[in-house]
Amino acid sequence: MSRTPSTTAVVAATPAFQRIKDHVLQQIQSGQWQQGQAIPSEAALARQFNVARMTVNRALRELSDEQTLNRVQGSGTFVAQQKYQSTLVQLRNIADEISARGHQHRGQLQRLERYKADAALLRQFELTAAQQQLFHSVVVHFENDVPIQVEDRYVNPAVAPDYMAQDFGSQTPNAYLTRVAPLQGVQYAIEASMPGPEVAELLRMEITEPCLVLRRCTRSQGQVASVSALWHPASRYQFTGSF
Amino acid sequence: MSRTPSTTAVVAATPAFQRIKDHVLQQIQSGQWQQGQAIPSEAALARQFNVARMTVNRALRELSDEQTLNRVQGSGTFVAQQKYQSTLVQLRNIADEISARGHQHRGQLQRLERYKADAALLRQFELTAAQQQLFHSVVVHFENDVPIQVEDRYVNPAVAPDYMAQDFGSQTPNAYLTRVAPLQGVQYAIEASMPGPEVAELLRMEITEPCLVLRRCTRSQGQVASVSALWHPASRYQFTGSF
């Protein structure tokens, strides 16, 4: 192949695989190649760009990883469905978030107990009535001494048997659990909800102010490890980001 | 090379690059290779796995794309910083979301007007007092005739001059804007907030029930294109997902 570099050192040129990616993206953005339509084969693009097929392969494989193309072995490469106009919100743990803002985080253990689960909670944990002993913790998280989150958490003893012996002032339940029980999956929901009297008092807020609530169910070792509700006062907390 | 296939056809084997990825991930997860530590070079892994360097290169490059490794040309490959325990929430547009649930979406235009922006809104749009005419629309979105979202949107006339002439019953403002003004960036915030009387009435909810609010600011053509607030009754809406 007679490519840009090597001859006299034109250098600086963008890599060939990137130029091919750019070309494909431009064809799609300009509407030349419509959604669902087949695009030229690897061999054809290799001829067109005067590169090896492996180079084209990398370009198309990356675009496929990025959901821009769909590839079907034996059939061809197709323009993928247009992306949703969607946004991703990243939910981080509260201690990291506060320290990322350069503020002081402090966790205050409010309650730590064995708890006999009711039917609804057992269902969430996928447990039977034979194993209804759970651990329950309530921790208030402060940002510069202002309460910003109440973490109300139930934990499966089978996954974290030593949960009750931890010092949750120095280590958040979250940090402990991710260390002892590597996370397999998370389900979550963000809601708006009025606080109960206890949550309102812990957050030092009026009971007429709503809360932004993140409910989360984490799995580990093939079981439900933890079910938690994170309560935040609406006036002091929001999930933000950009895209 | 004397690899699994080709000899007698063991087949089914996972690809070599995937086995290398798995190996690296396992070393990291087991703690053998710690965060920040250098891992063996491509050449070393190629010898160890008895494959070509390109195969190792693909494995490590993909892990690098996935944020598991950091690679520095001339220096080496290092275990990346441990991921946050974080979750991504996907925010989709309401019409897609409702039809994905197999339900009926309907948009009802409530208001469409020219609006003289106040100082706060001008600041959000990064405009001066010389250009304070904005477009303003209010659309109620129904899922099977139950109101689920009030979309309160301000639009920059410079970006979408024909906004006032659209039929927002047949096409959501969102769909129109993304068509005429390709999106460059989004900023968003999720909040809990009490509805005003008008929002409560449009959503047919009690004014004592909180709302889950998504505020969004979109950019297009180098300008702020649109500032919107999407109000949802807490009892009928939450952002959910899994990971």
Add this chain to the structure above:
DNA sequence: TAGTGGTCTAGACCACAGC
């Protein structure tokens, strides 16, 4: 059967780090 993508090789040249 011909054409597609999926993977892999055994070299190669380059830019860059660190010594």
Add this chain to the structure above:
DNA sequence: CTGTGGTCTAGACCACTAT
């Protein structure tokens, strides 16, 4: 200078799809 990753080649064999 040596060793690293970044890229690329010109083949190859395979599994799969379409005809």
